[in-house]
Amino acid sequence: MKSENRWPRNCWYVAAHAHEITESLYARTLLNQAVIFWRTADGNVAALEDRCPHRLVPLSTGKTVNGVVECGYHGLRFDAEGACAYVPGQDTVPSGTHVKTFPVAERHALIWIWMGAADLADEDLIPDLHWMDAPGWSATTGYLHFNADYRLVNDNLLDLSHETYIHKHTIGNDAVADSPAVMNVIGRRVVRVHREMPNIEPPPFFALAQGHDGRINRWQIAIYMAPGFNMTEVGFHAVDTDRLQDHLMMRPIHIITPETDHTAHYIWGLTRNFRLDDEKLDAGIYDQTMATFNEDRGLLETQDLRMQAEGMPNLPNLSVKLDSGPVQGRRLLEAMIKRETDDPNYCEPPGLLADDDVVTMPFAMAAE
Amino acid sequence: MKSENRWPRNCWYVAAHAHEITESLYARTLLNQAVIFWRTADGNVAALEDRCPHRLVPLSTGKTVNGVVECGYHGLRFDAEGACAYVPGQDTVPSGTHVKTFPVAERHALIWIWMGAADLADEDLIPDLHWMDAPGWSATTGYLHFNADYRLVNDNLLDLSHETYIHKHTIGNDAVADSPAVMNVIGRRVVRVHREMPNIEPPPFFALAQGHDGRINRWQIAIYMAPGFNMTEVGFHAVDTDRLQDHLMMRPIHIITPETDHTAHYIWGLTRNFRLDDEKLDAGIYDQTMATFNEDRGLLETQDLRMQAEGMPNLPNLSVKLDSGPVQGRRLLEAMIKRETDDPNYCEPPGLLADDDVVTMPFAMAAE
Amino acid sequence: MKSENRWPRNCWYVAAHAHEITESLYARTLLNQAVIFWRTADGNVAALEDRCPHRLVPLSTGKTVNGVVECGYHGLRFDAEGACAYVPGQDTVPSGTHVKTFPVAERHALIWIWMGAADLADEDLIPDLHWMDAPGWSATTGYLHFNADYRLVNDNLLDLSHETYIHKHTIGNDAVADSPAVMNVIGRRVVRVHREMPNIEPPPFFALAQGHDGRINRWQIAIYMAPGFNMTEVGFHAVDTDRLQDHLMMRPIHIITPETDHTAHYIWGLTRNFRLDDEKLDAGIYDQTMATFNEDRGLLETQDLRMQAEGMPNLPNLSVKLDSGPVQGRRLLEAMIKRETDDPNYCEPPGLLADDDVVTMPFAMAAE
Secondary structure, eight states: OOGGGSSOSSSEEEEEEGGGOOSSOEEEEETTEEEEEEEOTTSOEEEEESOOTTTOOOGGGSEEETTEEEOTTTOOEEOTTSBEEEOTTOSSOOTTOBOOBOOEEEETTEEEEEOSOGGGOOGGGSOOOGGGTOTTOEEEEEEEEESSOHHHHHHHHHOGGGHHHHOTTTTOOHHHHHSOEEEEEETTTEEEEEEEEEEEOOOHHHHHHHSSOOOEEEEEEEEEETTTEEEEEEEEEETTSOHHHHOEEEEEEEEEEEEETTEEEEEEEEEESSSTTOHHHHHHHHHHHHHHHHHHHHHHHHHHHHHHHTTOOOSOSSOOGGGHHHHHHHHHHHHHHHHHHHOTTOOOOOOOSOOTTOOOOTTHHHHO | OOGGGSSOSSSEEEEEEGGGOOSSOEEEEETTEEEEEEEOTTSOEEEEESOOTTTOOOGGGSEEETTEEEOTTTOOEEOTTSBEEEOTTOSSOOTTOBOOBOOEEEETTEEEEEOSOGGGOOGGGSOOOGGGTOTTOEEEEEEEEESSOHHHHHHHHHOGGGHHHHOTTTTOOHHHHHSOEEEEEETTTEEEEEEEEEEEOOOHHHHHHHSSOOOEEEEEEEEEETTTEEEEEEEEEETTSOHHHHOEEEEEEEEEEEEETTEEEEEEEEEESSSTTOHHHHHHHHHHHHHHHHHHHHHHHHHHHHHHHTTOOOSOSSOOGGGHHHHHHHHHHHHHHHHHHHOTTOOOOOOOSOOTTOOOOTTHHHHO | OOGGGTSOSSSEEEEEEGGGOOSSOEEEEETTEEEEEEEOTTSOEEEEESOOTTTOOOGGGSEEETTEEEOTTTOOEEOTTSBEEEOTTOSSOOTTOBOOBOOEEEETTEEEEEOSOGGGOOGGGSOOOGGGTOTTOEEEEEEEEESSOHHHHHHHHHOGGGHHHHOTTTTOOHHHHHSOEEEEEETTTEEEEEEEEEEEOOOHHHHHHHSSOOOEEEEEEEEEETTTEEEEEEEEEETTSOHHHHOEEEEEEEEEEEEETTEEEEEEEEEESSSTTOHHHHHHHHHHHHHHHHHHHHHHHHHHHHHHHTTOOOSOSSOOGGGHHHHHHHHHHHHHHHHHHHOTTOOOOOOOSOOTTOOOOTTHHHHO
């Protein structure tokens, strides 16, 4: 299977949390391409191929000097536009010496990069992830590295019934797998899988968020935007209270950016609209979320190894009802890749993960 | 070299010691096939392919629930016959959903598995290893994992002259390599190499077993039954005593089951017919045996790497007299594989490793 | 890229420091060939292929017994000429049993080996590295293992401007990269790159050698003899002193012997002509040198991985003036390999790394 078929290129990917990029070099491989990032004197982010054209060592062996990059081997310097600014031992620089640059943007407390045709990069095409830094929302953020095909991570996030089996110590219980789910496709990039769990015991994470362990009405929507943007809308309120007035809601955002064919960056922000400045809650969310996502990691890394051993067959090998979300998500992804293959100038506009003006109601199930 | 030529399939292999298989899942790869084992409510052992047909993760990610297996990813359940018993989120199971099963048996304190054509599996074809749990015998048991082609381990066990060089601290001394050996072929699966070592200093292990370091008459028979059953009949008695009346005898059993092309399970039982309930002796035997087999392991793993680097040439590359046993063992193995290749329904009946009614006498050498 | 094109075979290579070879077996892989070395009773060094012809295990699993090698598996013995001296269990040895031998020599406190056509091995062809053990010189010696193509290590040593970037804590400062270098080719095997650095602050290593941190006039000549012999002539004297009378000089010798396609032995001797018996200075030199070469190691190992990932393109990918030395060095190496390819009996005579009767003077630059 060719790498180029695993992901589209003409779209924005998240490279890092914004706070990770400073004046020092930051190296990260994205879509099989090694890249360095740093902030120039004006605070803007620059991105270059992490490869010195002289002797092919990574530029990340070096450092930044007055806002330009100095290679760690022989000191050649390159500016934010990739132009060679200095070669030790000579007064001029060889003509045509250039390091590949990438369009970058900073939005929603994230660093975005465009790996496709550079002239198509348009910041209007950046997906809306405003929950990461908008007023009224608070985000606990983190990162994990997965040794797994990024598509397996998306599959996992689109069928949350796995919570019952993998995450029984944090967010899962029998209610998740036992409750029916309703799937919706929205436009060309978004799939939603909605599940209602009325009058259940709160799993440990919810008892923490709620502050007590009384029974709850819980809902959950797995939302996927191709190629790798996921939100899990998680809402709940104590039974015998009013959903519209009394609900608490979290919108965990899971950004899955391919690193290589079989590795991925899991850049996450667990956003919520309550107890915004509660640092103790932040710490609890961070610990439980990392523990939870690490449970996924172990399983998905094993799955990836098995799939490689079997020659990367199509999934699911056996179709069950719970697969409707993941199967539809893969179809959107493949269609997005195909449109770009057919027309190299095609860029798929992003869809909407969630509308803050709408509170998900139980009867939504009937409507869907 | 193709994997299928390395071992026959229509025969019983040992998968584990019986005590290792409980109600919980036990995963082990055999003949390049990942398998899970567990005991159902009736105490019988079940074996399934370790692969969920849904999303191809190992079933061993999960657990047993009321005697059936529950996958660790999405909770699909499979019973001991491999039938799908439950799919979360739906009332019926997809038709044709099935996990491959393997015939298994429990005998001689071992778990046996049949990896070939299932309809040929006949428990009468299980080799006799009764020393592992028969009255009058005591077995100290253990396990090692070898990163080596299982055939190299058999070769090693059929030319015990290596004890002089590899195991000088436990069971070897010059007497082993210096004494002539007599080779016999018994039927289609068994080779025996008999060596007598009269009036020698006891190597450390024998001094331990005997309880003092007086000189001994020692004999040793390396017995191999294809594809991977080995016994080392080890007998000795103090010089000037009567062999028939006064000998002590151990029958170490070395079961070498292929895991993959270049890895093997070494499942062993060091059986003896004296000091049956001596736990201190058991502990000494266990420690010395593990130390001894680990010496083999280091050398054979190096040999396997070298042979892979050289493209798996035939062994021995240079033939010496001591190779008569290993060479004959390979011939039997290859003939057994060939008969099965020629007739896929052919099953080679097992031979006899040893006859408890016969005490090996020195003059046996002349007779052989 | 084929291995045989990476290095010539009809020339002497350094296998080890002489003190490393004793009566015990010493195993080292050179030019993709596993070899064992040991000293026989007369103190001479023997070298055999590290491979028992019986069952292909390394002879280095064994030991020496009365000056011959005994295999660690079944005890076959081979003498210094590679002839089989003993097979356990039989009175004669199989005819034609032989282990490949290699011509070896001991000179300049080094063990030399000839891996090409054995009948061409002529000790007159051993390069002159007398600084390693000549009167008037003292050598601090050491060894590093590099996971990098040996040619990348030579490239590195022929463009010392990298000192400014990699070795700023020991031997580098801006003066190195900023000073012009003059390149010379001497015969068919030697390249010299000469750099003068008048009136500079002494880098830490030079302050140590000089005993104070007053300003110095420094010179440096990177000298390369194909395939892997390097000398860095390093001279300096306090400003306002006379170079001819007052200079101190070190001639670090870097012997880079290929181990495999992408690994190399870095056998070094940091020779000097002052404070010959100063053990404290020795210790300081050893520590700083190992730290310095380990800095190179990290970078070159990264470079090698990148070059493998890019399919081993030619270097430099971008040519700058500082590359004149490395580029010329590669040309000599390739020409040497080509002559041998064209005429398998061709042996390139060695050149001269340095002439002890000549003190490098600043005006040498003009002359070059």
